Amino acid sequence: QVQLVESGGGLVQAGGSLRLSCTASGSFFRFNPMGWYRQAPGKQRELVAGITAGGSTNYADSVKGRFTISRDNAKNTVYLQMNSLKPEDTAVYYCNRMGGVTFSWGQGTQVTVSS
Numbered sequence: 001q002v003q004l005v006e007s008g009g010g011l012v013q014a015g016g017s018l019r020l021s022c023t024a025s026g027s028f029f030r031f032n033p034m035g036w037y038r039q040a041p042g043k044q045r046e047l048v049a050g051i052t053a054g055g056s057t058n059y060a061d062s063v064k065g066r067f068t069i070s071r072d073n074a075k076n077t078v079y080l081q082m083n084s085l086k087p088e089d090t091a092v093y094y095c096n097r098m099g100g101v102t103f104s105w106g107q108g109t110q111v112t113v114s115s
Contacts, residue, residue, distance in 0.1 A: 001025075001104065002024055002025055002026045002029075002103040002104070003024070003025045003026075003104070003106070004022055004023075004024050004094075004095055004096060004103060004104070004105070004106035005022065005023050005024075005106055005107075006020060006021070006022045006093060006094060006095055006106050006107065006108055006109040007020070007021050007022075007023075007109055008020040008021050008109055009092075009093060009109030009110045009111045009112075010110075010111070010112070011112045011113075011114065012085055012111075012112070012113055012114070013113070013114050014085060014086055014087055014113055014114065014115050015084060015085065016085050016113070017081070017082060017083045017084075017085065018082045018085065018111060019079060019080070019081050019082070020036065020079065020080040020082065020093055020095075020109060020111075021077055021078075021079055022034075022036070022077065022078045022079075022080075022095030022106070023075070023076055023077045024076045024077070024078075024095075024103075025076070026076070029073065029076040030053060030073035030076075031053050032053060032097050032098075033050060033051065033052045033053055033097065033098040033099055034050070034051055034069075034071060034078045034095060034096070034097060034098055035047050035048075035049060035050040035051070035069075035095065035096060035097070035098035035099075036048050036049045036050075036067075036069060036078070036080045036093060036094070036095050037093070037094045037095070037096060038089075038091035038092065038093045038094070038111075039091055039092050039094070039108075040088075040090060040091040040092075043091075045094070046060065047060065047098065048060045048062070048063050048067065048080075049063065049067050049068075049069040049080060050069065050098040050099075051069045051070065051071050051078065051098075055071070057069050062088075063082075063089075066082065066083050066084045066085075067080060067081065067082050067083070068080070068081040068083075069081075078095055080093070080095075082111070085111075085113045086113060087113045087114065087115045088113075089111060089113050090111060090112050090113050091110075091111060092108040092109065092110050092111075093108060093109050093110075093111055094106060094108045094109075
């Protein structure tokens, strides 16, 4: 059973930056495509960034050019560097497997961007 633990969220002013981390248990982490998702109050969870096992990345249009996803397979960790944050980025951020069957969801990490 894979467990995912997200961290790094917080309160930041618009224009600021945060770096989120997600550490996964299990030795097969490196073979899985991973994504960062977010869920704002009253909205559905959405995928904002993804990275394949080989390191190819993709982004939602709303975050393209501002967010960068990366992974360190040796540490079983995926990161999300978020720059130029906007109030509309406020949400709980989760990581999980991308495409198809997901792992059990972690608790997420709250990101709040003030205007």
